[in-house]
Amino acid sequence: MAENKVLNMQDEETVVDDVLRHVDAEEEFETEYRFFAGVKVPDSDEVLKDFEIREMTGADEESLQVNSRKNMNEARSINKLLERCIVRIGNLTPQTIGVDKWRELVRNIPVPDADYAILMIRRLSFGNDIVLTSTCPECGAGIKTSVPLSELEIKPYGGDTSHTATFTLRTGIIDKNGNAYKEGTLRLPTGVDREVLLPLYKQNMGKAKTLMLTRLCKFDGLKVVTEDMIRNLSVRDRDILTNLNKEMNDFGFDYNTEVYCEKCGTEYNSKFEDSSISFQ
Ligand SMILES: [Zn+2]
Numbered sequence: 249m250a251e252n253k254v255l256n257m258q259d260e261e262t263v264v265d266d267v268l269r270h271v272d273a274e275e276e277f278e279t280e281y282r283f284f285a286g287v288k289v290p291d292s293d294e295v296l297k298d299f300e301i302r303e304m305t306g307a308d309e310e311s312l313q314v315n316s317r318k319n320m321n322e323a324r325s326i327n328k329l330l331e332r333c334i335v336r337i338g339n340l341t342p343q344t345i346g347v348d349k350w351r352e353l354v355r356n357i358p359v360p361d362a363d364y365a366i367l368m369i370r371r372l373s374f375g376n377d378i379v380l381t382s383t384c385p386e387c388g389a390g391i392k393t394s395v396p397l398s399e400l401e402i403k404p405y406g407g408d409t410s411h412t413a414t415f416t417l418r419t420g421i422i423d424k425n426g427n428a429y430k431e432g433t434l435r436l437p438t439g440v441d442r443e444v445l446l447p448l449y450k451q452n453m454g455k456a457k458t459l460m461l462t463r464l465c466k467f468d469g470l471k472v473v474t475e476d477m478i479r480n481l482s483v484r485d486r487d488i489l490t491n492l493n494k495e496m497n498d499f500g501f502d503y504n505t506e507v508y509c510e511k512c513g514t515e516y517n518s519k520f521e522d523s524s525i526s527f528q
Pocket residue numbers: 384385386387388389509510511512513514
């Protein structure tokens with residue numbers, strides 16, 4: 249176990265070096281990369297990290313536009329694009345495992361890894377700079393900033409191949425007999441979770457948080473976790489879970505970057521949102 253962990257960390261350092269080396273290159277970008285956490289193969293313990301991408305075509309762009317007009321779910325667009333422009337994960341390809349299994353595999357990619365792959369596809373197709381749109385907090389001006397990917401920081405994945413972390417709550421879930429369930433595991437959210445949760449996030453943050461935790465949590469001793477159980481947790485317990493979730497997902501590109509407003513001279517921090525990543 250300890251040895252695994254060490255190997256894992258070395259792995260991640262290699263990834264970071266790799267990324268920085270590629271980001272510095274001028275025009276030619278590699279097509280082969282490594283995920284940080286990696287994707288779990290459905291119904292198996294296997295975690296795959298190597299992946300290969302191809303450049304976007306006009307057909308990919310068209311598919312994105314059709315998709316975003318029908319329903320404004322950017323998460324769905326991201327998954328669609330990954331499905332098309334990732335051509336290999338480990339030794340699996342859409343040709344070898346079939347379209348349906350491929351779709352399932354791609355939708356299982358943890359969110360920060362999916363965003364990383366999207367940015368690599370974007371860079372291969374459109375170049376190193378991405379455009380960040382933000383609003384100046386001082387004067388309210390709409391600012392477009394061009395940021396080279398090389399200026400974004402990269403954080404290694406700190407977890408293990410289980411893609412889960414354990415938690416202990418203060419009060420926990422109390423059943424009708426008065427038994428308390430305080431311990432369990434939280435897993436990394438994937439592309440499927442993002443697809444399901446994103447529309448809800450736009451409507452009701454609190455509900456989205458409840459559904460997210462319901463999907464990601466398992467409690468020791470409980471077969472099923474329902475939305476009601478998560479809804480009835482204390483705010484403190486919900487915070488423990490939300491903070492753990494945030495911590496677990498803190499890898500890959502750091503989307504916070506300094507923005508300078510030329511209208512009023514203010515410098516502020518802004519963050520790339522999903523929509524800037526998804527080519528819209
Ligand atoms: Zn300003």
